[in-house]
Amino acid sequence: MTDSAVQRVQRKPRADGERSRRTILGAAAKLATIEGLEGLSIGRLAAHIGMSKSGLYAHFGSKEELQLATIETASEIFSADVVAPAEQAPTPLAKIEALCEQFLSHVERRVFPGGCFFASAAAEFDTHPGAVKERIADFQRDWTDLLVQLVREAQAAGELRDEDPHQLAFELNGYLLMANTAFLLHSNAQAITRARNAVAARLALSQTTT
Amino acid sequence: MTDSAVQRVQRKPRADGERSRRTILGAAAKLATIEGLEGLSIGRLAAHIGMSKSGLYAHFGSKEELQLATIETASEIFSADVVAPAEQAPTPLAKIEALCEQFLSHVERRVFPGGCFFASAAAEFDTHPGAVKERIADFQRDWTDLLVQLVREAQAAGELRDEDPHQLAFELNGYLLMANTAFLLHSNAQAITRARNAVAARLALSQTTT
Numbered sequence: 001m002t003d004s005a006v007q008r009v010q011r012k013p014r015a016d017g018e019r020s021r022r023t024i025l026g027a028a029a030k031l032a033t034i035e036g037l038e039g040l041s042i043g044r045l046a047a048h049i050g051m052s053k054s055g056l057y058a059h060f061g062s063k064e065e066l067q068l069a070t071i072e073t074a075s076e077i078f079s080a081d082v083v084a085p086a087e088q089a090p091t092p093l094a095k096i097e098a099l100c101e102q103f104l105s106h107v108e109r110r111v112f113p114g115g116c117f118f119a120s121a122a123a124e125f126d127t128h129p130g131a132v133k134e135r136i137a138d139f140q141r142d143w144t145d146l147l148v149q150l151v152r153e154a155q156a157a158g159e160l161r162d163e164d165p166h167q168l169a170f171e172l173n174g175y176l177l178m179a180n181t182a183f184l185l186h187s188n189a190q191a192i193t194r195a196r197n198a199v200a201a202r203l204a205l206s207q208t209t210t
Numbered sequence: 211m212t213d214s215a216v217q218r219v220q221r222k223p224r225a226d227g228e229r230s231r232r233t234i235l236g237a238a239a240k241l242a243t244i245e246g247l248e249g250l251s252i253g254r255l256a257a258h259i260g261m262s263k264s265g266l267y268a269h270f271g272s273k274e275e276l277q278l279a280t281i282e283t284a285s286e287i288f289s290a291d292v293v294a295p296a297e298q299a300p301t302p303l304a305k306i307e308a309l310c311e312q313f314l315s316h317v318e319r320r321v322f323p324g325g326c327f328f329a330s331a332a333a334e335f336d337t338h339p340g341a342v343k344e345r346i347a348d349f350q351r352d353w354t355d356l357l358v359q360l361v362r363e364a365q366a367a368g369e370l371r372d373e374d375p376h377q378l379a380f381e382l383n384g385y386l387l388m389a390n391t392a393f394l395l396h397s398n399a400q401a402i403t404r405a406r407n408a409v410a411a412r413l414a415l416s417q418t419t420t
Contacts, residue, residue, distance in 0.1 A: 114336065119333065123333030123334070123391070127244045167408070174387065181333070
């Protein structure tokens with residue numbers, strides 16, 4: 001065998017393992033938005049993806065490890081689907097608009113069947129202290145920090161007027177969360193439209209001089 | 211025995227049953243905001259309140275019946291704690307302000323340990339079609355309708371300017387929901403303050419003439 005063939009052979013099991021792990025966790029993240037992260041037992045997930053429980057145990061030693069790995073995968077999916085496209089926008093204000101729009105589109109396209117993974121996970125784990133809740137809270141903090149940072153940059157660039165960036169981020173976040181909740185509960189896209197209107201009006205208000 | 215003594219004796223078991231049912235459902239509603247409505251098995255609830263499973267089965271024939279009765283009780287608690295005090299306010303606008311304030315105070319006082327019962331229940335059941343989800347969606351619709359109706363009355367009274375009442379109600383609701391989520395996740399009362407600021411600023415905006 002040539003060296004590169006040896007490398008291919010040696011690499012293959014790892015690549016397969018990595019692919020399989022990603023497939024498992026993608027399915028786990030989707031399932032979690034329906035059944036909850038607590039409903040994500042190794043047994044139920046094994047049945048859902050047609051894999052043996054022992055095969056899953058080889059990947060994840062415990063339910064908490066599976067939950068944390070699922071959150072990481074959900075975070076990567078969210079980054080690729082919501083954050084990365086918004087980063088292409090030309091100015092801080094355009095990035096804020098794009099982030100809000102990408103979030104609403106992410107919910108509307110049902111990237112996760114139960115809407116925003118982190119809204120769902122937060123509602124489930126807010127009363128369960130521990131590593132899982134901390135990881136969800138970290139994600140929410142990072143998301144809010146990103147919005148706040150962009151508001152500061154937009155203010156520095158003269159695109160938005162001076163006001164408390166945390167307050168503005170809170171209000172934008174409220175429209176997005178409300179859209180997610182109402183869209184899922186009433187299966188009605190009106191909530192998405194109302195959130196779009198609210199974001200546009202709130203940002204327009206912050207563009208006027210007082 | 212006199213007639214009234216007979217009545218007392220006859221009534222006693224029913225009054226006891228009613229009291230006991232209310233005690234059970236109050237505990238169930240609180241537990242549901244921590245463990246979820248799906249976590250509300252008759253066995254777990256029996257252990258939680260120190261009652262026999264057979265005793266609970268005498269009250270509720272099935273888990274769904276228990277869930278629906280728990281939702282009714284949560285709805286009564288919410289009405290008494292949030293809606294009734296706001297009804298005392300003198301004008302439609304004052305009623306809207308009082309409803310928002312009562313909601314935020316309801317979350318802050320942890321009337322339910324897991325915050326707003328219906329936010330929690332909606333996040334859990336939004337992907338589970340059936341009678342329980344329908345009852346939760348009905349509650350949310352009633353709450354939104356109440357806000358929309360008060361906005362209409364405030365507009366008719368000249369307290370708020372003409373704008374889409376559904377849009378305004380959506381935005382106010384977003385602030386309240388965001389406060390509930392952030393308060394529970396970060397154990398930080400700042401979210402409550404930000405929601406208060408947001409409600410006040412949004413209503414002030416709707417009081418200005420365009």
